[in-house]
Amino acid sequence: MSSTTTVKTAPAARPVRSVDRWYPLRRSAEAVLAPLVALVTAAALFSIFLLFLGASPVDFIDLVWRGAFGSWFSIQNTVQRASPLLLTALCVAIPAQLGLVIIGGEAAVVLGGLAATVAALPLVNTSPIIVWAAMAVAGSAMGAAWITLSGWLRARLNVNEVIASLVLSYIGLALFNHFVEGLLRDPASLNKPSTYGIGDQNMLGNVPWLDLHPGLPVGVLACVLCWVLIYRTSFGFAARVTGGNMRAAQLQGLPVTKLILVACAIGGGCAGLAGAIEVAAEYGRANASLDAGYGYTGILIAFLARFNPLTIIPMAILLGGLGAADGLLQRRMDLPDATIQVLQGLIFVLILASDTLYGRVRWFQPRGDA
Amino acid sequence: MPVTTPDANALSRSLSRRRLLQGTAGAASLAAVGLPGQSAEAAKTLTVGFIYVGPKDDYGYNQAHAEAAAMVKKMPGVKVVEEERVPETDAVSKSMESMIQLDGATLLFPTSFGYFDPYMLKTATKYKDIQFRHCGGLWTDKDPMNTGSYFGYIGMCQYLNGIAAAHATKSKKIGFVAAKPIPQVLVNVNSFTLGARSVDPTITTSVIFTGEWSMPVKEAEATNSLIGQGIDVITCHVDGPKVIMETAERRGIYTCGYHADQSKLAPKGYLTGAEWNWITVYKQFINDAQAGKPIPNFTRGGLAEGFVKMSAYGPALSAAGRKNVDAVKAEIMKGGYSVFKGPLKDNKGTIVIPAGKALPETAIELESCNYLVEGVVGSIA
Numbered sequence: 147m148s149s150t151t152t153v154k155t156a157p158a159a160r161p162v163r164s165v166d167r168w169y170p171l172r173r174s175a176e177a178v179l180a181p182l183v184a185l186v187t188a189a190a191l192f193s194i195f196l197l198f199l200g201a202s203p204v205d206f207i208d209l210v211w212r213g214a215f216g217s218w219f220s221i222q223n224t225v226q227r228a229s230p231l232l233l234t235a236l237c238v239a240i241p242a243q244l245g246l247v248i249i250g251g252e253a254a255v256v257l258g259g260l261a262a263t264v265a266a267l268p269l270v271n272t273s274p275i276i277v278w279a280a281m282a283v284a285g286s287a288m289g290a291a292w293i294t295l296s297g298w299l300r301a302r303l304n305v306n307e308v309i310a311s312l313v314l315s316y317i318g319l320a321l322f323n324h325f326v327e328g329l330l331r332d333p334a335s336l337n338k339p340s341t342y343g344i345g346d347q348n349m350l351g352n353v354p355w356l357d358l359h360p361g362l363p364v365g366v367l368a369c370v371l372c373w374v375l376i377y378r379t380s381f382g383f384a385a386r387v388t389g390g391n392m393r394a395a396q397l398q399g400l401p402v403t404k405l406i407l408v409a410c411a412i413g414g415g416c417a418g419l420a421g422a423i424e425v426a427a428e429y430g431r432a433n434a435s436l437d438a439g440y441g442y443t444g445i446l447i448a449f450l451a452r453f454n455p456l457t458i459i460p461m462a463i464l465l466g467g468l469g470a471a472d473g474l475l476q477r478r479m480d481l482p483d484a485t486i487q488v489l490q491g492l493i494f495v496l497i498l499a500s501d502t503l504y505g506r507v508r509w510f511q512p513r514g515d516a
Numbered sequence: 517m518p519v520t521t522p523d524a525n526a527l528s529r530s531l532s533r534r535r536l537l538q539g540t541a542g543a544a545s546l547a548a549v550g551l552p553g554q555s556a557e558a559a560k561t562l563t564v565g566f567i568y569v570g571p572k573d574d575y576g577y578n579q580a581h582a583e584a585a586a587m588v589k590k591m592p593g594v595k596v597v598e599e600e601r602v603p604e605t606d607a608v609s610k611s612m613e614s615m616i617q618l619d620g621a622t623l624l625f626p627t628s629f630g631y632f633d634p635y636m637l638k639t640a641t642k643y644k645d646i647q648f649r650h651c652g653g654l655w656t657d658k659d660p661m662n663t664g665s666y667f668g669y670i671g672m673c674q675y676l677n678g679i680a681a682a683h684a685t686k687s688k689k690i691g692f693v694a695a696k697p698i699p700q701v702l703v704n705v706n707s708f709t710l711g712a713r714s715v716d717p718t719i720t721t722s723v724i725f726t727g728e729w730s731m732p733v734k735e736a737e738a739t740n741s742l743i744g745q746g747i748d749v750i751t752c753h754v755d756g757p758k759v760i761m762e763t764a765e766r767r768g769i770y771t772c773g774y775h776a777d778q779s780k781l782a783p784k785g786y787l788t789g790a791e792w793n794w795i796t797v798y799k800q801f802i803n804d805a806q807a808g809k810p811i812p813n814f815t816r817g818g819l820a821e822g823f824v825k826m827s828a829y830g831p832a833l834s835a836a837g838r839k840n841v842d843a844v845k846a847e848i849m850k851g852g853y854s855v856f857k858g859p860l861k862d863n864k865g866t867i868v869i870p871a872g873k874a875l876p877e878t879a880i881e882l883e884s885c886n887y888l889v890e891g892v893v894g895s896i897a
Contacts, residue, residue, distance in 0.1 A: 212618070219617050223610045323727060327696070328897070336884060337652070337698045338630050428606050428634070435630060438605045473611045477597040477619060483571065 169512045176510035177457060181450065184500035185464075188492040195488060201479055209478055213471030220470060222357045228466030229358070230255075232365030233420035234444025235451065235458045236372055237293065240413040241307075242453040243376055244406055245389040248296060250311030251417040252441025253318025254289035256432075258418025259425045260322055261288030263432040264330065266344040266425075277348040281422045289418015290411040292318060297410030301403040319437060326432055340433035350427040359427035361420070365462075368416055372455035375412075385409055417441060446490070450497050465490070561595045562622060562805055564588060564798075565615035567608060568600045569628035570730055574756035576775040577792075581627045581651070583776065584794035594802060597621055604630030612639045616646055623805050625798070627651045636663060647811055649801060651794075653883075655814050664813035666797045668823030669877035671707040672848050673790030674751070675855045676826055676841050677772035678711020680787040681749040682719055683837030684770045685712075691747035692723040693738045695754045697896040699885040704753045704790075706889045707855050708772075713891050715840065722747055723894035730755040739763040749787070761786070770832055777827045788841065789827035796822040818877050820849045852876055862887035863894075 193203035214224050237251035265284030266277045296314055299305040327339040350360055376382035385405050388395040396402050421436055429435055447465055451457035472486045505511070572582035578600065589596045597619045602611050608631045615621040622645070626636050629652045640648045640663045648663045655665035681690045690712055694701045709721040722745055724738040736759045739750060743764070751772035752760045758781060764771045765782035773779070773789020797815060804811045817823035826845065829838050847853055854874035862868045868887050875881055888894060 213614070217617075219613065223614065226606065226610065337700050339696070339698065424605075430634065433630075435604045438603045438607075469607070470610065470614075473599045473602070473614050474618060476599050477615070483599075483601040 166512055172510050176504065176507070177452070177454065180500045180503045181457075181461075181497050183503065184496040185493060188489070188496045191496075192489050192492055195492075199481070199485075201481060205479060206475065209474050210468070210471040213474035214467030219357075223470040224463060224467040225362055226358055226466070227469045228462040229361035229365045230420045230424060230440045231443050231447055231462040231465060232362075232369055232458060233416040233423075234440045235447035235462060236368060236444075236455060237289075237413040237417035237441070238445050238448035239451065239453040239455055239458060240372060240376070240416070241293070241297065241406075241409045242448060243382070243385040243389050244402075244409050245392060246297065246300065246406065246409070247308045248293060248311045248410065248413060249308060249445050250293065250296060250315035250318070250441070251413075251444050252437065252439065253315035253322070254292045254414045254417035255421040255424070255441045256322040256436045257292055257318050257421070258285035258289035259421030259429075259436045260325060260330075260341070260432045261285055261418070262422035263341050263344060263425050266348065267342055270345045270348060274348045277344060278350065278426060281344075281426050282419060285418040285422025285425075286415035287418070289421065290415035293410045293414025293417065294407055297406045301406045315441070322432075322437070323434070326434070330432075332431070335431075335433070338433055340429075340431045343431040344426065346430070348426070349430055350423070359423070361423040361427055364419070364423060366459060368419070369455045369458050372412070372416075376455060381405070381408070417444070446494060450494065452501070464493075561593055562802065563595045563597060563615075563620050564802060565612070565619065565621035565624045566596065566598045567602050567611055567615075567624070567626045567628070567631065568598070569604060569630075570601060570755050572598070572600045574730075575758040575761070575778050575781060576754070576756035578627070578755065580776045580792040581625070581794055584792075584798050585625075587795045588798050588802060591799070591802060593806060602628075604628055604635070606635065609635045609639050612636070612648075613643075616643055621646070623647045623649070623801065623811070625649055625651070629654075632665075647805065649811065653814075653816060657813075661813065664811065664815070666801075666812075666815040666823075668792055668794075669816065669818035670790050670792065670824045671703045671855065671882070672818050672853070672877055673824050673826055674704045674707040674774070675711035676845055676848075677751050677774075677788060677790050678708040678713075679715055679841050679844055680829075680833055680837050681708070681751070681770070681772055682712040682715035683834055683840065684787055684832060685719060685747075685749045687746050687748045688716065688719045689745065689747045690719060690721050691739075691742035691745075691750040692721050692892075693735055693742070693750065693752040693754060693760050694723055694725050695729045696727060697725050699883055701753045702885045702888065702896070703882050704774075705892060706885065706887075708751055709889055709891045710855050711844075714844075717891075719891065721892050721894075723888065723892055725894075725896075726754065728754075732756070732759045735759050736763050740767070743767050743769060751790075773827050779827060779830055783830070785832055786827070786830035787833045787837070788829050791825050791827055793822055793825040816878070818848070819845065820851055854879075856882065861890040863890050863892045865890075 196203045196206055213220055215221055234251045234255060237254060238248055241248040262281035262285035265280040269277050269280055296307050296311040299310045300307040326341055330341045331339050332342045352359055384400050388400055388402055388405055392402060420440060424436060425432055443465060447458055447461045450461040468486055468490060475481050476483060566585045568578040568581060570578040572578055585596055585598055588594055597615055599611050602608050608626055612624055632650045632652060632654045636648050636650055637659060640660045644662055650665050653665045653667035655663060692705050692708060694705055705723050712719040722742055724742060726734040726738055735754055739760050742750060749770040750764045752774050757774050757778055761771050761778045761781040765785050770785045770787050771782045772787050776791055778789060779786040801811045854876045856869055856875040858869035858873040859867055859871040860869040
């Protein structure tokens with residue numbers, strides 16, 4: 147209690163709150179600055195690596211800038227690459243609120259894409275709106291079901307979800323290949339086995355004026371909604387409490403099993419939706435192109451974002467930008483593709499290490515007497 | 517058999533327009549507008565882009581293209597830009613656009629099969645003045661005229677591999693590690709088997725499908741498992757034959773290469789190999805582009821056309837084996853040679869090619885091949 151307050155202290159709560167009014171903002175600043183420090187450190191270490199290779203770090207940074215953000219084309223290239231990653235990162239970040247590490251998003255993407263295609267096929271001659279709705283529902287439902295399976299194994303049988311989701315993702319990919327190369331294969335797709343197509347008229351067009359498909363706005367919207375869910379609803383609160391200490395949450399009477407299943411369903415639904423969008427906007431049919439590693443890159447992004455759905459957006463753009471610049475680096479500096487992977491690895495390790503910075507700097511901490 | 521475009525003028529017009537856009541020097545623009553004959557000399561450097569699905573040094577599919585690209589680099593007036601490990605997703609559209617927008621590339625070779633539809637076709641519709649040529653033989657006259665395909669009949673080389681294998685095997689069992697049971701791969705498995713059985717009809721080929729174009733762990737497992745079954749010569753059709761060749765060499769069996777020259781990986785056991793020779797195609801296309809001539813939309817060729825070639829013989833191949841391979845190769849070079857001849861049964865006993873019918877390498881039927889011939893141990897499903 148503040149020393150200025152009188153005996154009748156009812157309003158005292160207000161000054162305390164007002165002192166602390168900027169804390170959420172500072173907390174956000176901390177969340178931005180810590181990874182920035184890590185990025186700068188990674189860039190510095192990587193420059194040393196480049197000097198050993200005999201390449202110029204200045205050229206490198208210049209090319210990354212030009213390839214990722216330097217022109218309107220580059221910016222669109224970057225965000226287009228980021229858009230499926232937003233959704234696959236959520237597949238990791240939402241279950242992570244409960245302390246679960248789900249790494250099987252890749253299977254949710256491909257099976258979501260496959261389910262979306264199957265749902266679309268009988269409807270190709272109706273209207274595109276119906277087709278898209280069916281694809282979105284089928285894709286998310288499939289992804290949700292697949293990831294929920296890992297959650298169920300964890301909640302009911304106490305199977306480690308890391309192993310379960312990883313092993314299930316191999317099974318999912320095998321199932322996907324089995325259907326695409328067998329039962330659902332369009333016999334005309336000779337050397338690249340694919341399902342039947344959803345038809346050109348049902349393809350998702352680009353966002354007006356931009357060379358971007360609607361995956362980007364959908365992904366950003368999903369991140370925002372998930373942020374609201376996690377930080378502004380009682381479900382999110384219960385999930386975070388469970389993540390803090392699952393046994394304690396159980397003792398408090400929180401429906402932990404239900405929370406796990408719902409969180410896995412939401413995450414898996416996002417990844418499945420990513421697969422559905424890829425089919426509707428890019429391929430028009432399900433084939434091996436869906437298995438492009440979006441699910442795995444999503445894991446990286448979710449960890450980089452410390453599982454905060456809003457932070458996923460800049461992190462996905464960062465990795466999208468590195469992907470966009472990769473080609474230019476190969477072409478101009480004659481660097482192998484693995485160079486970018488070295489940089490990604492450095493960034494990953496340093497951002498994880500930067501976790502230890504949180505709470506160390508007083509300025510970011512809550513102030514006041516409360 | 518190159519199929520040239522009917523409207524050659526339109527293409528050379530688009531070439532000129534492209535040069536105009538590019539040209540900073542007035543002289544270059546002048547030459548491009550008025551004197552098409554001299555435009556090749558006066559024009560700016562031709563920038564050619566190559567895109568690979570895997571690493572350039574995979575000892576396989578991608579290396580075969582990258583080796584040709586390295587030769588293209590030495591051609592006068594040509595600048596080469598390359599990108600490796602580009603997946604068959606929208607990423608390849610972006611790589612192509614990036615090469616066009618940021619590097620000024622005007623002739624693009626996206627080399628992986630899955631780049632064609634929809635990525636290359638979509639990008640080509642957007643950039644009508646840029647030429648796209650895709651490796652794989654998928655182009656039809658319904659596709660944009662600034663796109664095209666090139667491919668080689670490498671099955672013939674696998675047939676020759678089979679002959680070499682037949683001379684080396686003692687167990688009369690040979691092996692094949694295959695990626696996916698698609699027509700191109702099946703033609704190779706069948707050709708290899710038919711080649712071996714043309715020498716000794718008791719030879720069988722055991723085949724394992726890994727299900728993936730590049731999955732080194734499974735490929736090594738498959739190789740070991742085949743060796744366990746008693747095979748003593750192996751070949752393959754996966755993107756990067758590296759681990760297969762190395763594993764086979766370590767286990768002391770013979771190898772026949774595929775895609776590129778793998779003799780370095782298996783110096784003792786390497787008999788010969790089926791290789792692409794893409795420089796033939798690239799040189800032709802680039803010469804056409806530099807001369808302001810239209811680039812063919814559809815080109816295919818085999819041994820005779822120099823689209824494919826055989827590796828130099830390894831020390832393990834006997835003199836008799838070399839003589840046999842040389843003799844058949846000479847026959848193939850004359851043209852019209854058929855590996856698939858009726859009556860031909862599949863490995864379930866069904867007649868797949870009736871008596872009296874022969875399919876040369878150019879036969880359209882081979883492009884939908886969906887069987888394994890008699891003598892292959894394994895199944896597609």
